[in-house]
Amino acid sequence: MNLPLNLEMDGTAILLPVRAQPRSSKNGIEGVHAGRLKVCVTQVPEKGKANKALLKVIQSGLKLKRSQIELYKGETASLKIFRIREISREELYTRISAAINPSR
Structure with a gap:
């Protein structure tokens, strides 16, 4: 599995680069663009609403527990970076692929 995604390690956690697309027509993981996971949310970017929505979309799309993911930068x-714990890089790649290509 070789997605053009720049996953870096931070100790035991994985840093997942994300391009947020607020005010979108739907919520979802759209694919990989310029080395970042593109995530769309319908929320507007005010008072952290879009960040909360992004967290939920990534969490459910990649089947993560709430305790495994946090907004890091x-x-x-x-352009955001999420910190993901308690998962291997290979497993994360697999889940991202499944989220991007749900028919497979």
């Missing part, structure tokens, strides 16, 4: 930017 980019609270007010569209």
Whole structure:
């Protein structure tokens, strides 16, 4: 599985780069663009609403527990980094592939 995604390690956690697309027509993981996971949310980017929605979309799309994921960097930017724990890099790649290509 070789997605063009720049996953870095931070100790035992994985840093997942995300391009947020707020005010989208639907919530979902759209694919990989420029080395980042593109995630769309319908929420507007105010008072952290879009960040909460992003967290939920990534969490459910990648079948993660709430305790496994946190926003690490980019609270007010569209380019964000999420920190994901208790999962191997290979398993994360597998789940991202499944989320991007649900028919497989």
